Amino acid sequence: DTGVSQDPRHKITKRGQNVTFRCDPISEHNRLYWYRQTLGQGPEFLTYFQNEAQLEKSRLLSDRFSAERPKGSFSTLEIQRTEQGDSAMYLCASSATGLGGYTFGSGTRLTVV
Amino acid sequence: AQSVSQHNHHVILSEAASLELGCNYSYGGTVNLFWYVQYPGQHLQLLLKYFSGDPLVKGIKGFEAEFIKSKFSFNLRKPSVQWSDTAEYFCAVSYNAGNMLTFGGGTRLMVKP
Numbered sequence: 001d002t003g004v005s006q007d008p009r010h011k012i013t014k015r016g017q018n019v020t021f022r023c024d025p026i027s028e029h030n031r032l033y034w035y036r037q038t039l040g041q042g043p044e045f046l047t048y049f050q051n052e053a054q055l056e057k058s059r060l061l062s063d064r065f066s067a068e069r070p071k072g073s074f075s076t077l078e079i080q081r082t083e084q085g086d087s088a089m090y091l092c093a094s095s096a097t098g099l100g101g102y103t104f105g106s107g108t109r110l111t112v113v
Numbered sequence: 114a115q116s117v118s119q120h121n122h123h124v125i126l127s128e129a130a131s132l133e134l135g136c137n138y139s140y141g142g143t144v145n146l147f148w149y150v151q152y153p154g155q156h157l158q159l160l161l162k163y164f165s166g167d168p169l170v171k172g173i174k175g176f177e178a179e180f181i182k183s184k185f186s187f188n189l190r191k192p193s194v195q196w197s198d199t200a201e202y203f204c205a206v207s208y209n210a211g212n213m214l215t216f217g218g219g220t221r222l223m224v225k226p
Contacts, residue, residue: 004156031122031212033212038217040118040122040219041218041219042117042203042205042216042217042218042219043157043214043216044216045213045214045215048212048213054210056212056213058213060208067185083226091157093157101159101162102159103159104149104156104157104158105156106155106156107156
């Protein structure tokens with residue numbers, strides 16, 4: 001058990017459909033991060049929350065992507081009108097400080113067909 | 114743009130061999146440096162981190178890394194690898210005490226028994 005839970009573990013969707021992923025961070029961590037990892041690459045930063053506030057967003061996060069953390073606990077990442085290029089592993093991480101040393105979840109693998 | 118390079122994509126070693134994985138980052142101000150490891154089928158885990166002080170950092174499982182500021186490098190080392198070190202290794206950097214980590218592309222290490 002990593003302490004950071006992500007659901008679902010795998011998602012297969014048809015192009016054009018909307019998908020939503022959930023992340024439950026370690027309870028005492030106030031910072032939450034979303035990353036995306038494609039095959040053969042390192043994780044790429046998507047967005048960051050401190051408590052319920054979304055403080056940073058990558059240019060990778062197009063307007064089809066939206067993330068929320070409504071009560072400063074769990075977070076959701078929604079992708080609208082999915083495209084094949086969205087196929088990737090979506091990673092969530094949390095930390096108690098802003099100095100890295102994140103705890104990562106196991107990720108949600110999205111396949112868009 | 115800030116970037117992290119890991120020169121070796123695949124490394125194959127025999128047990129007891131010494132390991133050194135290269136990591137170079139682009140200039141961008143003050144840096145915090147990290148190595149993460151991903152064992153097969155598992156989530157990313159922190160191996161070690163450097164914030165300040167002694168540039169030789171010791172991590173878990175006998176790993177260490179040396180920060181050489183003049184070379185913009187943070188190479189990972191282990192004197193004697195074991196079969197259980199088979200994994201993918203990622204170098205990551207945060208710039209100017211920021212919250213975002215920039216990851217390298219990863220090095221896949223295979224240790225032959």
